Amino acid sequence: MKSSLHTETCHPAPSASSDHQTMLGTPSLNSYEFWDASGQIPYNMTNDYMFRAVLQSNNKVLRGLICSLLHLSEQKVLSVEIINPIILGEAVTDKEFRLDINVNLNNHTLINLEMQIANKLNWRERSVMYLCRSFDHLSHGQNYSEAKSAIHIGFLDYTLFKERPEFYASYKLINVKNHQKYSDNLTLNVVDLSRIDLATEEDKHYHIHEWALLFKSTTWEEIKMLASKDEYLQEASETIFRMSADDLVRKRCRDREEYYQDLRNYERKIEQDRLEHEQDIRNYERKIEQDRLEHEQDIRNYERKIEQNRLEHEQDIRGYEQQIEQDRLEHEQAIAEKDALIRQLLAENEALKKRET
Numbered sequence: 269m270k271s272s273l274h275t276e277t278c279h280p281a282p283s284a285s286s287d288h289q290t291m292l293g294t295p296s297l298n299s300y301e302f303w304d305a306s307g308q309i310p311y312n313m314t315n316d317y318m319f320r321a322v323l324q325s326n327n328k329v330l331r332g333l334i335c336s337l338l339h340l341s342e343q344k345v346l347s348v349e350i351i352n353p354i355i356l357g358e359a360v361t362d363k364e365f366r367l368d369i370n371v372n373l374n375n376h377t378l379i380n381l382e383m384q385i386a387n388k389l390n391w392r393e394r395s396v397m398y399l400c401r402s403f404d405h406l407s408h409g410q411n412y413s414e415a416k417s418a419i420h421i422g423f424l425d426y427t428l429f430k431e432r433p434e435f436y437a438s439y440k441l442i443n444v445k446n447h448q449k450y451s452d453n454l455t456l457n458v459v460d461l462s463r464i465d466l467a468t469e470e471d472k473h474y475h476i477h478e479w480a481l482l483f484k485s486t487t488w489e490e491i492k493m494l495a496s497k498d499e500y501l502q503e504a505s506e507t508i509f510r511m512s513a514d515d516l517v518r519k520r521c522r523d524r525e526e527y528y529q530d531l532r533n534y535e536r537k538i539e540q541d542r543l544e545h546e547q548d549i550r551n552y553e554r555k556i557e558q559d560r561l562e563h564e565q566d567i568r569n570y571e572r573k574i575e576q577n578r579l580e581h582e583q584d585i586r587g588y589e590q591q592i593e594q595d596r597l598e599h600e601q602a603i604a605e606k607d608a609l610i611r612q613l614l615a616e617n618e619a620l621k622k623r624e625t
Contacts, residue, residue, distance in 0.1 A: 302495075306488050307487060308487055312486060317524045319423075326507040328500065328503050344374075347372070347374055351371070352370040356516070372416075375416075379418075379420075386535070402418035419457065424461065427460055433463050434460065435460055435466040435480075436457070461480050461483060475500075
């Protein structure tokens with residue numbers, strides 16, 4: 269879903285020629301130096317400071333970008349005002365200061381633009397929080413109907429939902445059963461700069477993929493090719509060139525690169541620690557499993573030993589019972605023999621008595 273403000277884009281149809289001389293208007297004298305530029309770009313617009321510098325220093329570029337993202341015609345855009353400007357080039361002591369851009373569109377809609385190349389794993393919660401902060405701006409006593417719509421647009425250089433990648437996604441409050449829209453006042457858009465290949469025909473119609481390609485460009489040759497598409501991309505390209513020539517802006521961009529490099533190093537260390545921790549857990553689990561198997565083997569051995577002892581004990585009992593039975597039989601045999609001998613002696617004695625009488 270795209271914003272309800274969407275109509276026709278303010279971008280003119282792209283020219284079939286890539287020659288910058290075919291663009292609308294003739295390049296100004298101070299733009300010729302840009303068209304002669306070649307080689308690597310010091311910092312492109314994925315650098316959040318360059319992103320801020322270009323959009324803050326050139327309202328036309330900001331207007332063109334918003335027109336593309338929200339599918340607006342230029343006639344629909346009466347005013348585009350940055351309400352949280354910074355002093356470009358001024359030293360920043362806190363490297364984690366926010367460079368997102370808050371824009372008041374037509375004094376009716378509040379837009380938050382943010383470039384985020386590092387995956388801090390908190391984007392969904394963070395973007396929702398920023399969106400709600402933008403919307404929650406009424407002063408005491410104001411009517412709720414006076415609340416301005418809020419739109420958060422994040423440019424991410426990574427895929428937010430890996431199971432369902434999308435180049436340009438838009439989220440709103442809807443009924444989860446029938447998809448009935450609850451309100452147009454809150455919209456959250458995400459541009460995945462790492463998946464420009466997934467740009468739809470609609471995205472291409474509104475030149476959003478070209479803005480993404482511009483942000484990701486690493487050489488002046490790439491930028492000049494995009495600049496030849498239309499006046500907004502040309503304006504943005506020349507502004508990147510102008511900002512790149514500013515020593516203070518370039519220094520602030522370098523500071524941000526160092527910050528993100530430190531952040532990436534920290535994330536790699538966290539990832540390394542996580543992998544080591546997971547390996548330790550796997551080793552511990554294997555040790556537990558090994559101990560469990562050994563314990564079960566010991567139990568089986570103990571049970572076999574008990575069973576063996578039981579069988580031996582039963583065998584001993586049977587042997588003892590057989591011995592008792594044998595002794596009983598022998599005892600009875602001896603008694604029987606003695607009884608027979610006694611009876612014989614008695615008989616002989618009786619016979620002897622009879623002869624004497």
